Amino acid sequence: MNLTTFWLIFFVACIVIEIITMGLTTIWFAGGALIAAVSAVFGAPLLVQIVLLTAVSLILLFSTRPIAVKYFNKDRVKTNVESLVGKQAIVTSEINNLQGIGQVTVGGREWSARTIKEGITLPAGSVVMIRAINGVKLMVEEMTQ
Numbered sequence: 226m227n228l229t230t231f232w233l234i235f236f237v238a239c240i241v242i243e244i245i246t247m248g249l250t251t252i253w254f255a256g257g258a259l260i261a262a263v264s265a266v267f268g269a270p271l272l273v274q275i276v277l278l279t280a281v282s283l284i285l286l287f288s289t290r291p292i293a294v295k296y297f298n299k300d301r302v303k304t305n306v307e308s309l310v311g312k313q314a315i316v317t318s319e320i321n322n323l324q325g326i327g328q329v330t331v332g333g334r335e336w337s338a339r340t341i342k343e344g345i346t347l348p349a350g351s352v353v354m355i356r357a358i359n360g361v362k363l364m365v366e367e368m369t370q
Contacts, residue, residue: 228274232262249293257282309355314338314365320347329353329363338363 239255257278264274312331320327322339327347329338340347341356341364353365 228265228271229262232258232265232274232278236262249290253285253290254278254282256285307358309336309363310357312355313368314353314355314363316347316349316351316353316365319349320351320353320365329355329365331355331363336363337361338365340364341366 236255236258239251239258243250243252243255257280260281261274261278264277269277309331314329314331314336316327316338317330317335318326318328320329320338320340322343322345325339327338327340328335330336338353339359339362345367347353347365347367352368354368355363356366357364
């Protein structure tokens with residue numbers, strides 16, 4: 226098997242893997258494999274082909290992947306927990322990180338919660354902003370008036 230055939234098989238394999246996984250990872254290596262195949266047709270040494278494969282794949286990966294991810298994820302709806310970040314919640318049970326206690330209600334559901342800053346205790350009835358999610362706990366910050 227000559228190198229051109231090898232690179233074309235590698236190209237097809239990358240495309241098939243990309244179609245199966247839709248991970249936007251192997252498609253960039255398919256581009257590199259195509260350039261390596263073209264260089265093999267023109268008789269470039271194996272080392273040059275490998276360098277071209279690597280360089281083109283990395284250039285494609287780092288220059289176009291962020292744009293592609295943004296384009297393909299534009300209609301993605303945030304799931305249950307992701308959609309809570311940035312929303313307000315009401316403390317239903319005192320939040321105290323030291324004691325490892327605290328609960329909030331948001332959207333009619335009760336969640337375990339902790340404050341982002343250590344050493345702060347928030348009493349029941351406080352209004353908080355959800356800043357992050359750590360495991361199954363909402364990380365909250367007291368709303369300033």
